Every structure is written in structure tokens, then in C-alpha cells.
Amino acid sequence: MAQLLVNGLIAGGIYALIAIGYTMVYGVLHFINFAHGEIVTAGAFFFYSLHVLWGWNPVFSFFLSVLLCGGLGCLIERGAYRPLRYASRISSLVTAIGVSVILQNGLGAIFGFDPKSISGSGEAVVYSIRNAFITRPQVAVLASAGGLLAGLFVFLKWTYIGTLIRATGDDLSAAVSTGIPVDRTVSVTFFVGSLLAGTAGILVGTLQDIQPTMGLPFGIKAFTAAVVGGIGSVPGAVIGGLFIGMAENLGAWIFPTGYKDAFAFLVLILFMLFRPRGILGKSALHNG
Amino acid sequence: MEYAGHLFFLICIYAMLASSLDLVVGYAGLLSLGHAAPFGMGAYATALLLLRTDLPFWTVTVLGILVAAGVHFLIAIPSLKLKGDFFTLATLGFAETLRIFTQNLTPLTRGPMGLPGIPQPLAILPAVSPTLQFDAVACPVTVCVVVGLRIAVRSRFGKMLQAARDDAEWLSSLGKNPERIQRAAVFIAGSVAGLAGALYAQYTTFIEPSVFGLTESILVLCMVILGGPGTVWGSIFGAGFLILLPESLRWIGLPAPLLGALRQMLYGILLVVFMLFRPRGVWGNPWAWRSMR
Numbered sequence: 001m002a003q004l005l006v007n008g009l010i011a012g013g014i015y016a017l018i019a020i021g022y023t024m025v026y027g028v029l030h031f032i033n034f035a036h037g038e039i040v041t042a043g044a045f046f047f048y049s050l051h052v053l054w055g056w057n058p059v060f061s062f063f064l065s066v067l068l069c070g071g072l073g074c075l076i077e078r079g080a081y082r083p084l085r086y087a088s089r090i091s092s093l094v095t096a097i098g099v100s101v102i103l104q105n106g107l108g109a110i111f112g113f114d115p116k117s118i119s120g121s122g123e124a125v126v127y128s129i130r131n132a133f134i135t136r137p138q139v140a141v142l143a144s145a146g147g148l149l150a151g152l153f154v155f156l157k158w159t160y161i162g163t164l165i166r167a168t169g170d171d172l173s174a175a176v177s178t179g180i181p182v183d184r185t186v187s188v189t190f191f192v193g194s195l196l197a198g199t200a201g202i203l204v205g206t207l208q209d210i211q212p213t214m215g216l217p218f219g220i221k222a223f224t225a226a227v228v229g230g231i232g233s234v235p236g237a238v239i240g241g242l243f244i245g246m247a248e249n250l251g252a253w254i255f256p257t258g259y260k261d262a263f264a265f266l267v268l269i270l271f272m273l274f275r276p277r278g279i280l281g282k283s284a285l286h287n288g
Numbered sequence: 289m290e291y292a293g294h295l296f297f298l299i300c301i302y303a304m305l306a307s308s309l310d311l312v313v314g315y316a317g318l319l320s321l322g323h324a325a326p327f328g329m330g331a332y333a334t335a336l337l338l339l340r341t342d343l344p345f346w347t348v349t350v351l352g353i354l355v356a357a358g359v360h361f362l363i364a365i366p367s368l369k370l371k372g373d374f375f376t377l378a379t380l381g382f383a384e385t386l387r388i389f390t391q392n393l394t395p396l397t398r399g400p401m402g403l404p405g406i407p408q409p410l411a412i413l414p415a416v417s418p419t420l421q422f423d424a425v426a427c428p429v430t431v432c433v434v435v436g437l438r439i440a441v442r443s444r445f446g447k448m449l450q451a452a453r454d455d456a457e458w459l460s461s462l463g464k465n466p467e468r469i470q471r472a473a474v475f476i477a478g479s480v481a482g483l484a485g486a487l488y489a490q491y492t493t494f495i496e497p498s499v500f501g502l503t504e505s506i507l508v509l510c511m512v513i514l515g516g517p518g519t520v521w522g523s524i525f526g527a528g529f530l531i532l533l534p535e536s537l538r539w540i541g542l543p544a545p546l547l548g549a550l551r552q553m554l555y556g557i558l559l560v561v562f563m564l565f566r567p568r569g570v571w572g573n574p575w576a577w578r579s580m581r
Contacts, residue, residue: 032373080560089372090319091563094513097321098559101506101552109549216502220384223377258392265381272374273366 003133004249010138010207012245013145017200018222019229019237020152021073021193027169027232028189031089034096035076036197037219038103043069043198044210045107048118066198073194074187082183100215107212115209118202137206144203148196149238155192156234165189169232217261221248224268230278239279293419297491299531300426301484304433306511306523308480313509314517315441316473317453318368322379323508325363325386326478328500330356330485332390332397335406335495345409349486356482357475359386364474368467380502387500402496406489422491429487433480438520440476449473503552510555513562516569525570530555 018040025033046065050056056064080099084092156162164185168175176182204210204218225244229236244264251263271278309323334352337343343351367378390397397403408418410425440446451459452466459466489495498504511530515522534551542550562569 032377080564083564087567090317091567093319093373093376094509095560095563097506097509098556098563101556102560105549105552105556109546109553113545113549220381256392259388262385262388265385269366269378269381272370272378276374 004253005246006134006138008246008249009242010141010245011248012242013142013149014200014203014241015218015222015225015244016238016241017145017148017196017203018218019225019241020149020234021197022223023226023229023231023234023237024165024169024189024193026226027234028165028172028186029081029085031081031092032096032223033081033190033193034093034219035099035103036193037215037217037222038100038107039069039073039194039197039215040201040204040218041107041210041212041215042072042103043201044118044205044214045111045116045201045212046198047202047205048111048116048210052116052118062202065202066195069198069201070191070195073190073197077187077190082186104212104215111212113212115211117209118205141203141206144199148199152192152196152234161185161188217264220261220268221264224264224271227268227271227276228278230280233278233280236278236280243279290417290419293417293423295531295535296423297419297426299528300423300430301488301491302508302511302527302531303430303524304480304484305508306515306527307434307437307520308477308484309508310512310515310517310520310523311437311441311449311473311477313512314519315446315449315453316470318470318474319373319376319509320379321376321502321505321509322363322381322383323477323481324500324502324504325379325383326356326360326481327485327488327504328383328386328390328495328497329359330482331489331495331499332403332485333482334486335403335489336396338407338409338490339403339405348409349483352486352489353479353482356485357479360478360481361471361475364471368470368474380505383500383505384502387497390497390500397497400497402494403489404494406493406495408490408493410490418491422487426487426491429483433483434520434524437476437480441520445469445472506559507555510559512569514558514569519569522569530558 018036021036021039022033025031025036043065046068047061050061050065051058076099080095081092084095156166164175164180165188167178167180168182168185168189172182175185200218200222201210204214221244222241225240226237227240228243229238229240244267247267248260248263252260255263305323305327309320312318312320312323330352333355334348337348337351341348363379363382367375367382370378391399393399410418410422413421441449448459448464448469452464452469456466459469485499488499507530511526512523513526514529515524515526534547534554537547537551537554
């Protein structure tokens with residue numbers, strides 16, 4: 001039981017990091033960034049090329065990969081979404097699906113579709129708390145997820161650009177008319193969201209093998225987390241992430257593991273139908 | 289000849305899938321990422337009935353279509369309560385759930401191993417290759433389906449469907465139920481996709497859970513976007529183009545996994561480029577999606 005809670009907490013932290021990207025973009029643009037799951041994969045593969053293939057220093061590789069992910073997110077927004085910002089919503093969603101397909105298969109074309117490992121030779125340092133076991137990489141995952149989430153709250157609440165993001169999320173047209181540089185604010189939103197998603201990708205890589213196709217399951221679970229917590233709300237995304245992580249691991253007790261991925265879809269559909277505003281019941285970015 | 293016949297059959301199947309998805313995406317204005325669901329249901333229902341029962345061909349095909357249309361209709365009831373992007377995610381969710389169940393219900397579906405050795409009751413002439421016999425069936429069926437869809441979208445029903453897309457409130461003020469009309473469209477699209485699945489399962493004699501896959505849905509969506517949503521004819525062009533173009537890539541002689549990835553990338557690039565520069569597709573109905581903000 002304690003072990004399941006620890007595993008749930010770790011998975012939840014990762015889902016929360018990804019969910020924030022969905023929720024921030026939705027909060028600002030009311031648009032589901034379908035390609036967000038692929039940023040997670042990209043983060044893992046940037047780190048894989050820099051650290052494993054080229055043998056660069058892990059810390060440097062980490063920061064560079066994460067920045068590259070942020071840049072990639074901005075680039076996608078600038079090239080594929082911005083021209084359609086005021087077009088029909090269906091067309092930006094189709095574009096996002098296209099971008100997601102391009103990224104996933106681009107990575108597949110470069111690296112191949114077989115699983116890769118970035119955790120290296122795992123020196124299995126295991127700590128035990130009561131009767132739950134936790135490995136050193138898992139501790140690192142928890143610490144970095146927690147640290148980043150705390151940093152994000154500070155950023156959104158107390159920095160100038162964080163205020164701009166929240167204002168744009170409240171009312172896009174009012175933001176335009178009060179002279180907020182909306183284009184730049186949206187770019188920053190995508191940059192921050194992709195930064196966190198890239199980090200999540202690398203953290204996933206320290207725990208399991210990485211594959212170009214892993215973006216969809218992680219994306220769906222994180223999106224479900226965002227909906228569960230109330231899409232548009234950053235604290236909601238964190239709560240939703242933990243909820244999904246816990247539910248998935250506790251659910252594995254009851255359901256056969258093959259159905260694990262169907263579980264997230266089920267939760268997503270039920271929440272969209274019966275509780276579209278999420279657990280917290282508020283969907284607004286300004287509660288960040 | 290055999291190879292050309294194979295490509296022709298695939299074009300027929302995908303023309304049916306794409307034109308029926310166009311009814312949902314182009315005319316009803318609902319972006320579905322789950323069109324593989326009725327296709328896969330049609331394929332699996334037909335395959336299982338042919339393998340496990342002695343029912344005659346026509347009964348099996350009709351049952352396959354009904355199962356596909358029924359499942360698609362059941363998916364539509366909750367999904368249509370959701371609007372815009374959330375509808376899309378619900379359809380994706382249902383299709384993926386069906387795939388996961390097919391993969392795990394091993395006693396029934398043999399899971400990831402798929403169903404091999406599906407009988408081909410359509411191939412009655414031993415002297416002629418089965419491919420050509422299937423072509424001879426698929427071609428008139430596809431023509432009937434497409435002409436039927438074309439008649440449907442121009443009928444009263446088609447006009448109401450487009451009205452539900454453009455201004456649902458206005459339609460309800462006339463005493464019509466927009467959701468009911470959209471459910472009917474989903475039912476029709478599901479039965480056409482189920483028919484395509486039924487023919488496909490008998491033709492290939494082997495199916496696996498990937499017939500429910502997102503890749504399949506995205507390919508069909510790409511055909512609709514390329515041809516132009518809201519035209520029906522455009523989807524046939526899209527199907528032909530996207531079946532034949534990757535085949536020409538094959539002659540370059542790249543290794544298979546790389547070729548697969550490049551083919552998928554091509555679909556993605558087409559989606560993005562068309563949305564950015566020519567959202568009405570090659571054939572183009574400039575009115576579809578226009579009012580949808």
C-alpha cells in the first residue's frame with residue numbers, strides 16, 4: 001500500500017508537470033495543444049542525444065535539453081498556431097494534430113522506434129521508508145518536480161510576466177486593448193509549458209525506457225489531469241496530476257494492467273461529461 | 289496487375305472511410321479522431337462472425353455494418369454533449385478504449401496476435417485472383433456509397449445538418465433538435481465505415497487491434513482535409529492521392545521503418561500546410577467551417 005502511494009506520487013508529479021502546459025495554454029488561448037505530449041518525448045530524446053550519444057555532462061545536457069524544448073514549443077506556436085489564432089477552432093486543432101504526427105515520426109525517423117534507455121547503469125541506491133522502497137532517481141524526480149512547481153507558482157504570482165499571462169488568460173480581447181504584448185505573452189506561456197514538459201520527459205527517461213510513441217499516453221494522462229483539476233487552473237493541474245498518478249497505481253490493484261491506459265480515457269470522458277469544471281470547480285488561470 | 293488491383297481496393301476502402309468522415313467533419317462540423325472505431329468494429333464483427341459461425345455472407349456483412357453503426361451511435365450520444373476540442377478528445381478516447389479492449393480480450397479476439405485466416409466467401413471464382421474479385425465488388429459499392437452520401441448531403445437532412453453546424457440555436461428555434469440530426473449523421477457515417485471494415489477484413493484475411501488505431505483515424509482525416517471538407521468528392525481525391533503517393537516513395541528504396549515514419553510525417557505536414565495555406569483543401573468548399581469560431 002505504501003509502495004503504491006510512493007509510485008503514485010512519482011507518476012503524479014510527472015503528470016502534473018505536463019498538465020501545467022495544457023492548462024496554461026488552454027487558459028490563455030482556449031485551445032488544446034495536441035502536440036504537447038510530443039514535447040515530453042522531445043525532451044527525453046534531446047537529453048538522450050546530448051548525454052548518452054555525445055557523452056556530455058548530465059547537468060549541462062539537462063539544462064540544454066530543457067531549453068531546447070522551450071524553444072521548440074515557442075517555434076511551434078509561432079509557426080503553426082499563431083497564424084490561425086483567430087481562425088476557426090477546428091483548424092488550429094487539426095494543425096496541432098499535424099504537428100504532433102510530424103514530431104513523433106520525425107523522432108522515429110531519426111532514432112528508430114525501439115525503446116532507448118537514458119538512465120545508464122543504474123547504481124541501485126534504494127531507500128526504504130517503513131515498508132515502501134524508493135530509489136535515488138525517484139527521489140530526484142520528486143525533488144525536481146516539487147521544486148519546479150513551487151518555482152512556477154512564484155513566477156505566475158509575483159513576476160511581471162506572470163501577471164501578464166494571468167491577465168491574458170482572464171480576457172484575451174481586454175488584454176489586447178490594454179496594450180499587453182499578447183503575442184509575446186503567449187510565446188512565454190508556450191515556453192514555460194514546454195520547459196516543464198521537457199523536464200517531465202527527462203524525468204520519465206530516468207525511470208523507464210523512452211520511445212518516440214510515448215507522447216500520446218503521457219499526453220492523454222496529463223490532459224486528463226488538467227481536466228480533472230479544472231482546465232485553466234494551475235493548482236488544479238497539480239492536484240489532477242496527483243489524482244491520476246494515485247488512481248492509476250491504486251487501480252492497478254483492481255484492474256488487469258492491460259487496461260491501465262483505458263482507465264485514463266474513462267476518467268477523462270466521465271469528467272468532461274459530468275464535472276467539466278474539475279474537482280476544484282474553478283477554471284481560471286488567475287488562481288495561480 | 290495484382291498489385292494495381294490491391295491499390296485500387298485500398299483506394300475504394302479509404303474513399304468510403306474518408307467520404308463518411310467528411311459527413312461528420314465537413315458537414316456536421318465535428319472534428320472526429322475516432323473514425324477507426326466503426327471501421328475496426330465492422331472488421332472485427334465480420335471476422336468473428338465468419339470465423340465462429342456459419343452465417344451466410346450477406347447476413348454477416350449486414351450484422352457487421354449494424355454493429356459498427358450501433359457502436360458509433362453509442363459513442364456519439366455522450367460525445368455530442370461535448371463541444372469543439374472536447375468532442376475530438378472524446379472520440380479519440382472511445383476509439384483508443386476499443387483498441388485496448390480488443391488487445392486485452394484475448395479469449396475473444398486473440399489480443400495482439402490478431403485474427404488470421406478470415407474466410408473469403410466473396411471470392412467465388414477459383415480461376416480469378418481474389419484481389420480482382422474483391423475489386424469488382426468494392427468498386428460499385430464505393431460508387432453507390434459516394435453517390436448516396438452526395439444525395440444525402442444535398443437532401444433536407446443534409447441542409448439541416450449544415451444548419452446544425454453553422455447555427456445550432458437557430459435550428460432549434462425552428463423546433464428541430466440539432467443533436468438528433470448530428471447523431472443520425474454519425475450513424476450513417478458509422479455504417480459506411482463498418483461496411484468498409486467488413487470488406488477490408490474479408491479481403492486481407494487477417495486483422496489486428498491496430499485497425500482501431502489513432503494512425504488510421506489521422507490518415508482518414510488527412511484525406512478529408514486534403515480533398516476539402518464538406519465536398520464528399522474531395523475525399524475520394526484525398527484517398528486516391530494519399531494511397532498512391534506513399535507507394536511512389538517505396539521506389540526510392542529506404543528501409544521499411546524509416547519509410548513508415550516518413551509516410552506518417554508526410555500526413556502531418558499535409559495537415560499543417562493545408563490548414564495554414566488552403567484550409568478548404570484541393571477541391572474546397574469555402575463555406576464549410578467558415579462560421580465556426
